Amino acid sequence: MKKIIPIVALVKKEMNGKQVMVEYASPNTNKPLHLGHLRNIFLGWSVAEILKANGYHVIKTCIVNDRGIHICKSMLAWEMYADGATPESTGIKGDHFVGDYYVKFNEAYKREVADLVAAGVPQAEAEKETWTIKRTQQMLLDWEAGRPEVIELWKKMNGWVYEGFDTTYKNIGVGFDKIYYESDTYLLGKDIVKQGMDKKVFYQKDDSSIWIDLTADGLDEKIVQRSDGTSVYITQDIGLALQKYEQYKIEQSIYVIGNEQNYHMKVLKLICQKLGMPNADNIYHLSYGMVELTSGKMKSREGTVVDADDIVDEMISTSQQHTEELGKVKDFTDAELKDLYKTIGLGAMKFYLLRVDPKKTMVFNPAESIDFHGFTGPFVQYTYARIQSILRKEENAIRGEQTSEPLLDAEKEVMVVAEQYPSIIEQAAFEHNPSVIANYVFNVAKTFNSFYAAHSIANAESVEKKQLRLKISLLTANIIKSGMNLLGISVPERM
RNA sequence: GGUCCGGUAGCUCAGCUGGAUAGAGCAUCAGCCUUCUAAGCUGAGGGUCAUUGGUUCGAAUCCAAUCCGGAUCACCA
Numbered sequence: 001m002k003k004i005i006p007i008v009a010l011v012k013k014e015m016n017g018k019q020v021m022v023e024y025a026s027p028n029t030n031k032p033l034h035l036g037h038l039r040n041i042f043l044g045w046s047v048a049e050i051l052k053a054n055g056y057h058v059i060k061t062c063i064v065n066d067r068g069i070h071i072c073k074s075m076l077a078w079e080m081y082a083d084g085a086t087p088e089s090t091g092i093k094g095d096h097f098v099g100d101y102y103v104k105f106n107e108a109y110k111r112e113v114a115d116l117v118a119a120g121v122p123q124a125e126a127e128k129e130t131w132t133i134k135r136t137q138q139m140l141l142d143w144e145a146g147r148p149e150v151i152e153l154w155k156k157m158n159g160w161v162y163e164g165f166d167t168t169y170k171n172i173g174v175g176f177d178k179i180y181y182e183s184d185t186y187l188l189g190k191d192i193v194k195q196g197m198d199k200k201v202f203y204q205k206d207d208s209s210i211w212i213d214l215t216a217d218g219l220d221e222k223i224v225q226r227s228d229g230t231s232v233y234i235t236q237d238i239g240l241a242l243q244k245y246e247q248y249k250i251e252q253s254i255y256v257i258g259n260e261q262n263y264h265m266k267v268l269k270l271i272c273q274k275l276g277m278p279n280a281d282n283i284y285h286l287s288y289g290m291v292e293l294t295s296g297k298m299k300s301r302e303g304t305v306v307d308a309d310d311i312v313d314e315m316i317s318t319s320q321q322h323t324e325e326l327g328k329v330k331d332f333t334d335a336e337l338k339d340l341y342k343t344i345g346l347g348a349m350k351f352y353l354l355r356v357d358p359k360k361t362m363v364f365n366p367a368e369s370i371d372f373h374g375f376t377g378p379f380v381q382y383t384y385a386r387i388q389s390i391l392r393k394e395e396n397a398i399r400g401e402q403t404s405e406p407l408l409d410a411e412k413e414v415m416v417v418a419e420q421y422p423s424i425i426e427q428a429a430f431e432h433n434p435s436v437i438a439n440y441v442f443n444v445a446k447t448f449n450s451f452y453a454a455h456s457i458a459n460a461e462s463v464e465k466k467q468l469r470l471k472i473s474l475l476t477a478n479i480i481k482s483g484m485n486l487l488g489i490s491v492p493e494r495m
Numbered sequence: 496g497g498u499c500c501g502g503u504a505g506c507u508c509a510g511c512u513g514g515a516u517a518g519a520g521c522a523u524c525a526g527c528c529u530u531c532u533a534a535g536c537u538g539a540g541g542g543u544c545a546u547u548g549g550u551u552c553g554a555a556u557c558c559a560a561u562c563c564g565g566a567u568c569a570c571c572a
């Protein structure tokens with residue numbers, strides 16, 4: 001039993017003085033967040049918490065893609081169809097409001113292409129020649145030129161989106177320490193192109209576009225500056241990577257980005273290394289797989305995208321339904337109930353998305369996701385609430401006494417699993433993998449539940465046994481609470 | 496086509512730095528609430544670990560090839 005206290009103490013390690021930045025979420029501002037973003041966000045948040053538990057100082061960050069052709073599409077559609085409508089005037093959440101106009105744009109665009117094709121214009125040509133797309137491109141040029149009315153509209157619509165995003169972030173209990181905006185960073189990297197030329201890492205072609213040759217590394221040639229002198233996506237990323245370092249002296253830079261950008265991230269890291277950027281070796285792409293539905297992939301064109309706000313609401317109302325059916329918390333106030341539904345609903349959602357190895361494509365099964373039995377967040381939360389129920393009654397009973405009686409199998413099992421916790425935290429950090437924690441914490445709960453069913457705690461065979469079991473229970477509760485916290489999941493005292 | 500990732504029970508997933516009868520949840524079936532919360536516990540059935548070959552005393556795990564699925568290879572982001 002001597003080991004119990006040290007284990008709990010190990011939950012929080014000494015700070016190691018190292019700065020790490022974790023970038024996640026990074027949405028476009030033309031439409032609301034969806035299920036894929038949730039996987040990204042929960043992963044980023046959890047990995048950040050896991051690194052903190054390993055002694056790192058972590059800066060949570062996000063790069064908002066607030067400029068470009070996508071937002072111009074929403075802007076154009078708003079000008080065409082909104083007649084001055086706003087989120088306030090319609091009662092629609094800002095990000096959804098702007099997203100609706102993005103959809104309207106695409107509808108109008110499709111109609112126009114169809115009309116052109118019907119008039120005999122070839123498909124490929126029609127797609128480039130529509131008034132809507134040309135108008136959008138002009139709008140982007142106007143934005144870059146800083147035309148006041150375009151900038152004003154852009155600010156207004158992005159503002160709506162940010163309000164919507166903030167509501168969602170707050171609702172799901174996440175946030176950032178530092179937010180970057182692409183409109184501030186998209187010109188970064190120009191100087192770096194120059195340096196790269198000087199260092200002969202980059203070279204210029206006849207048309208004056210600038211490239212890097214990565215064929216020796218098994219990749220291709222990659223453009224870093226267009227022939228018209230403007231920078232491309234990767235160039236901005238190099239610039240931001242350097243800025244992150246300069247601003248925070250980070251030792252590690254972690255990017256939570258989907259696996260469709262594996263190649264891009266490989267190129268980014270390689271270029272940073274070749275440019276001799278500090279800590280370029282510690283750029284880490286936390287690549288995660290797509291979230292698919294049982295019916296197949298989510299496709300925005302086919303309207304099969306699962307909206308983040310919708311699914312979160314659904315999880316919360318499902319938890320309410322289950323809770324009411326069980327009728328265990330009838331004495332709760334309305335505020336307490338609301339809080340509980342959210343704790344359980346979000347717990348189920350987060351656990352469901354985090355229990356799978358990040359790099360794997362995962363299937364989101366709606367029926368399974370709202371099942372609160374078995375390998376789920378609510379199962380683990382329930383185990384915690386059960387322990388708290390006992391500890392509340394026996395609050396003053398725990399003393400420092402040691403027992404000389406041998407451990408029973410079920411008692412030993414719990415102890416054995418509990419002792420693994422510190423190494424599990426290290427493993428999760430090493431692998432940048434929250435599913436390690438999810439699997440472990442489930443195992444802790446399962447093992448405890450078997451013990452709980454086999455032996456009485458309050459009415460143990462002896463005073464010594466009761467002491468031992470109370471301590472085992474407390475230890476288990478502490479580990480569950482701590483582990484779930486590393487997943488961004490809170491635990492209820494009662495449920 | 497090149498590169499990368501995946502293929503383990505009906506379904507969703509662990510295990511993969513080699514080691515004993517391959518695990519869990521869901522689903523199915525059979526039990527357990529006069530004792531600490533049954534969102535729980537106990538048990539049963541269910542697997543040629545994609546295929547083939549190799550390395551090894553020993554392979555789901557390492558290597559090679561093949562098959563299947565996905566991603567990616569823009570002067571897009």
